[in-house]
């Protein structure tokens with residue numbers, strides 16, 4: 001598969017396995033007429049620890065690389081902060097480094113050549129004069145309601161939204177220009193931002209880009225009984241085989257139910273495609289059975305049929321996936337374990353002690369900062385001094401009064417910037 005593809009095959013692979021492509025002719029034109037590699041980017045706000053769900057967009061990135069594209073990965077550190085401070089400004093830099101390590105390792109695990117892969121840190125160009133002036137231009141012509149709607153499915157919504165959440169989609173649109181790409185890739189949740197970019201970039205003198213959209217895949221590791229916000233239910237990219245097995249055992253996977261089944265979706269969107277990229281023949285997904293011949297699947301359709309008929313049971317499917325997923329994770333974990341450098345980055349990006357240390361001192365549960373620390377410790381997220389809780393589950397555990405009130409009580413000044 002990694003061998004050189006014909007232009008037509010390359011275009012087909014670029015457009016494969018997507019929910020939607022906007023302005024596909026831009027892609028055809030670059031490859032067939034201009035005869036150069038397509039330049040495309042995928043952006044990720046550097047917030048929570050990347051988990052197994054990242055395999056889904058990464059499979060498309062792997063296909064784009066295999067199709068000969070020049071792929072840029074935007075580590076959107078400023079966006080991570082703008083989106084309701086999902087990542088505190090002093091941690092985003094480390095998180096960006098962590099993301100780069102883990103994404104590289106993940107793509108290598110999939111077996112794709114990353115020579116044409118480039119990482120770009122958002123703040124490395126988003127603070128430049130030209131970018132800033134263009135931002136002002138967009139801000140000057142964008143109605144508040146339009147910006148709000150553009151970000152509605154991406155930016156965390158709240159009753160008292162910040163300006164940052166409105167600027168977010170404007171900057172994502174500008175990124176297309178400043179990253180100098182032909183196309184942007186993202187999930188269908190990004191559709192309104194993509195439409196905003198298509199409508200507004202031409203107004204400030206820039207061209208419309210193509211947009212590639214992945215369908216939204218139901219999450220893997222959403223536990224059957226526990227709440228989805230339980231941090232233990234998400235499979236981390238650095239989980240060891242025993243942890244993967246344990247979490248998958250608990251994962252929601254109703255028998256005979258194919259639609260909305262996260263385990264089947266993962267097999268379809270990640271495992272099958274990963275196998276397809278590695279081998280030249282049809283992918284084979286093997287399900288071992290006790291006392292019986294293994295089940296061999298070369299198509300996801302057959303697998304779904306067997307699942308609906310209960311020939312392939314949740315238990316069989318989960319144990320087969322455990323095996324395949326652990327094979328994918330093995331080199332990622334090995335690289336992490338062999339790299340003191342990466343381990344240090346991990347500690348800086350996601351300091352584990354903060355919440356635990358604070359919680360030990362918690363006596364006055366009336367103090368919002370302390371209540372936040374206690375809640376954070378329970379949830380394995382990080383509490384900030386203002387009572388604001390940071391981490392993937394932040395919204396669900398935020399406690400206490402407004403930041404302003406808390407800051408006054410704690411007698412600390414608002415952080416600069």
Ligand SMILES: N[C@@H](Cc1ccc(O)cc1)C(=O)O
Pocket residue numbers: 042043044045074076079154171172173175176190
């Ligand atoms: N909006 C993307 C992140 C992103 C940020 C900036 C971009 O230019 C592109 C993508 C997300 O939801 O994660």
